[in-house]
Amino acid sequence: MAGLHNSDYKNPVLNWIDTRLPILSFMHKEYGTFPTPKNFNYLWNFGALATVTLVVMMITGIFLAMNYQPNTTLAFDSVQHIMRDVNYGWMIRYIHQNGASMFFIVVYIHILRGMYYGSYKKPRELLWMLGVVILLLLMATAFMGYVLPWGQMSYWGATVITNLFSAFPVVGHGIVTLLWGGFSIDNPTLNRFYALHYLLPFIIVGVVFLHIAALHITGSNNPLGIDPKGPQDTLPFHPYYTAKDSVGLCAFFVIWAAIVFFAPNILSDPNNFIPANPLQTPPDIVPEWYFLPFYAMLRSVPNKLGGVCVMFSSILVLFFLPWLDTSRVRSARFRPIFRQLIWVWVVACFGLGAVGAHPPEGIWVIIGRICTLYYFLHFLVILPLLGKLEKPLPLPESISVAVMRGGGPLPAGAAAKPMEKA
Amino acid sequence: MRSLRSTLAAALLGLFTVLAPALAQEAPLPNESWSFGGLFASYDLAAAQRGFWVYYKVCSACHTMNQMHYRDLAGIGITEAQIRAIAAGVTVPQGINDQGEETTGPALPADQFRAPFPNEQSARAALGGALPPDLSLIVNAREGHANYVYGILTGFVEPPKGFVVPPGRYYNEQFPGHLIAMPPPLHDDAVTYADGTKATVPQMAHDVVTFLAWASNPELVQRKQIGVRVVLFLLLLTGLTYAAKRKVWADVH
Numbered sequence: 001m002a003g004l005h006n007s008d009y010k011n012p013v014l015n016w017i018d019t020r021l022p023i024l025s026f027m028h029k030e031y032g033t034f035p036t037p038k039n040f041n042y043l044w045n046f047g048a049l050a051t052v053t054l055v056v057m058m059i060t061g062i063f064l065a066m067n068y069q070p071n072t073t074l075a076f077d078s079v080q081h082i083m084r085d086v087n088y089g090w091m092i093r094y095i096h097q098n099g100a101s102m103f104f105i106v107v108y109i110h111i112l113r114g115m116y117y118g119s120y121k122k123p124r125e126l127l128w129m130l131g132v133v134i135l136l137l138l139m140a141t142a143f144m145g146y147v148l149p150w151g152q153m154s155y156w157g158a159t160v161i162t163n164l165f166s167a168f169p170v171v172g173h174g175i176v177t178l179l180w181g182g183f184s185i186d187n188p189t190l191n192r193f194y195a196l197h198y199l200l201p202f203i204i205v206g207v208v209f210l211h212i213a214a215l216h217i218t219g220s221n222n223p224l225g226i227d228p229k230g231p232q233d234t235l236p237f238h239p240y241y242t243a244k245d246s247v248g249l250c251a252f253f254v255i256w257a258a259i260v261f262f263a264p265n266i267l268s269d270p271n272n273f274i275p276a277n278p279l280q281t282p283p284d285i286v287p288e289w290y291f292l293p294f295y296a297m298l299r300s301v302p303n304k305l306g307g308v309c310v311m312f313s314s315i316l317v318l319f320f321l322p323w324l325d326t327s328r329v330r331s332a333r334f335r336p337i338f339r340q341l342i343w344v345w346v347v348a349c350f351g352l353g354a355v356g357a358h359p360p361e362g363i364w365v366i367i368g369r370i371c372t373l374y375y376f377l378h379f380l381v382i383l384p385l386l387g388k389l390e391k392p393l394p395l396p397e398s399i400s401v402a403v404m405r406g407g408g409p410l411p412a413g414a415a416a417k418p419m420e421k422a
Numbered sequence: 423m424r425s426l427r428s429t430l431a432a433a434l435l436g437l438f439t440v441l442a443p444a445l446a447q448e449a450p451l452p453n454e455s456w457s458f459g460g461l462f463a464s465y466d467l468a469a470a471q472r473g474f475w476v477y478y479k480v481c482s483a484c485h486t487m488n489q490m491h492y493r494d495l496a497g498i499g500i501t502e503a504q505i506r507a508i509a510a511g512v513t514v515p516q517g518i519n520d521q522g523e524e525t526t527g528p529a530l531p532a533d534q535f536r537a538p539f540p541n542e543q544s545a546r547a548a549l550g551g552a553l554p555p556d557l558s559l560i561v562n563a564r565e566g567h568a569n570y571v572y573g574i575l576t577g578f579v580e581p582p583k584g585f586v587v588p589p590g591r592y593y594n595e596q597f598p599g600h601l602i603a604m605p606p607p608l609h610d611d612a613v614t615y616a617d618g619t620k621a622t623v624p625q626m627a628h629d630v631v632t633f634l635a636w637a638s639n640p641e642l643v644q645r646k647q648i649g650v651r652v653v654l655f656l657l658l659l660t661g662l663t664y665a666a667k668r669k670v671w672a673d674v675h
Contacts, residue, residue: 038674077488077489080489080558080559083641084489084494084640084641090641090645091645091648094645235674239670240670240671240674243663243666243667243670243671244667244671246663246666246667247660247663247664247667249663250656250659250660250663251660253656254653254656254657254660257649257652257653257656258649258653260649261645261646261648261649261650261652261653262461262646262649264645265562270562270563270564270565270567271563273559273562273563273638274555274559274563275556
């Protein structure tokens with residue numbers, strides 16, 4: 001009987017299963033008793049929020065796929081068929097359509113949380129890099145999903161983005177032909193984008209699994225950025241963080257539902273209610289809001305290849321962040337200068353978003369260039385130097401000591417407040 | 423609704439404003455009071471029914487509404503018998519018969535709204551090269567939404583001195599560039615309303631925009647009704663979850 005798992009389950013059926021496939025023990029270890037730092041604030045909800053959003057997107061997406069027609073002559077009308085004739089089709093589609101925006105809001109906050117508290121630093125470099133891979137896959141999936149309704153902005157957005165690859169020397173035009181499945185955006189393009197839009201989420205699930213597996217090897221970072229010193233610094237994941245994640249999840253659903261039911265088109269472009277017309281270009285081709293900062297960087301460089309390289313570099317640079325940041329202190333709480341400069345970087349990102357939403361004229365060109373420059377300056381110059389020059393504040397001895405005394409220079413968040421019995 | 427949209431957009435996106443500045447040169451958007459504007463509002467069904475009449479008598483001479491079927495009219499309170507009668511009064515293509523000939527006949531409630539022209543080319547040929555846009559989603563498909571469509575319908579004014587209007591084009595203060603291929607579609611008493619409402623141009627414009635807004639978002643009333651319940655439920659659930667979380671965490675520290 002060598003190799004069989006020695007299961008603790010008393011229930012004979014569960015024991016029988018767990019002995020042969022210890023999936024129950026595994027879940028219990030990773031999501032039940034898993035030791036988790038006791039001082040998480042609500043920003044540590046966003047990983048769970050992103051996972052749930054992925055699941056909701058896949059479920060709504062499957063139902064949409066049952067009624068959608070990936071054909072240029074039928075796609076637009078089939079979406080309207082879903083909106084008008086399919087039972088609660090409007091609800092499924094509005095959840096999915098706005099879910100893309102909610103996904104990016106959650107993921108951007110999740111990334112910023114990681115940057116603020118230094119979650120990418122040793123030993124979590126690979127965990128962080130897997131996160132960047134997820135971001136890239138998410139962007140590709142969102143882009144292809146936006147093409148499927150086959151409205152004017154779907155078509156022209158796809159034209160602009162796929163044409164970016166033609167900037168690369170030698171292989172550029174070959175890549176574009178491959179993406180299009182021909183020599184213009186047409187039915188083959190829509191077909192393959194549909195197939196890939198259905199495929200990529202499953203690949204994302206795979207990378208998310210690796211992301212979580214890596215997380216469970218290193219353990220979570222926490223707002224203090226110091227490692228737990230023992231059981232007094234941690235809590236079992238369940239029920240403490242299942243309970244805390246549930247609060248954030250419900251609040252997140254309130255916001256998502258408010259948009260779906262009361263302002264479902266607040267983030268959509270009116271042009272996408274017009275069927276795709278290859279002979280008529282809309283006055284402004286604007287991507288969805290979550291791509292605006294990258295679009296702004298693309299247009300800030302007065303050279304096509306240069307712009308494309310800068311845009312892709314803005315994501316690629318994130319892969320190197322664990323080594324670009326030379327400070328060994330993780331949390332921004334103990335880095336007085338970094339704590340301010342990270343917000344300058346955030347302002348630059350918002351600035352780029354605003355630039356991306358406006359035609360590249362006058363002051364917007366200048367703002368775009370300054371913000372693009374600062375975006376890279378932050379990663380390539382400020383972070384490497386700051387780690388050497390900045391004098392960090394003294395770190396607390398341990399999480400529980402800091403929690404008992406109220407934490408570092410900032411209030412230590414929800415977990416530090418004395419709790420009353422509800 | 424507009425103010426709610428802008429507030430939400432600002433809250434969500436901060437600096438990310440995507441409002442096209444192109445409207446700036448045109449006349450300011452009208453600011454009509456719409457029955458469907460508010461958070462809990464629904465469509466004024468009498469106005470929507472009158473609006474359908476305006477579409478049926480005037481707009482449908484040139485414009486398609488490809489996403490609409492006669493059966494959909496139940497959504498603005500038109501009875502099944504009335505829908506059958508409306509459909510029966512319209513002749514639509516009915517496919518190929520056993521002899522291989524194309525046939526036409528009276529429409530059924532399940533039929534699409536009749537297209538005024540068999541195809542795009544015939545529409546352009548008959549209308550001086552212009553293709554009237556499909557109206558099924560027109561209120562969603564224009565920046566400014568209902569107010570913009572209302573502005574177009576009521577925006578036919580005398581051109582300013584020196585503004586040359588070429589033949590086949592008309593001056594419209596709301597239209598981008600001011601030169602529109604659509605002749606002024608509405609004139610006082612262009613239709614006769616069954617309910618005795620006086621058919622002035624602003625009245626007809628208001629009614630037909632109400633109808634078109636419904637056609638663009640027929641799910642709006644049901645959506646808001648469900649939305650109130652969903653959001654209230656989720657708020658309650660958030661409160662309960664928070665209470666549960668506090669209870670769970672009470673023994674920590």
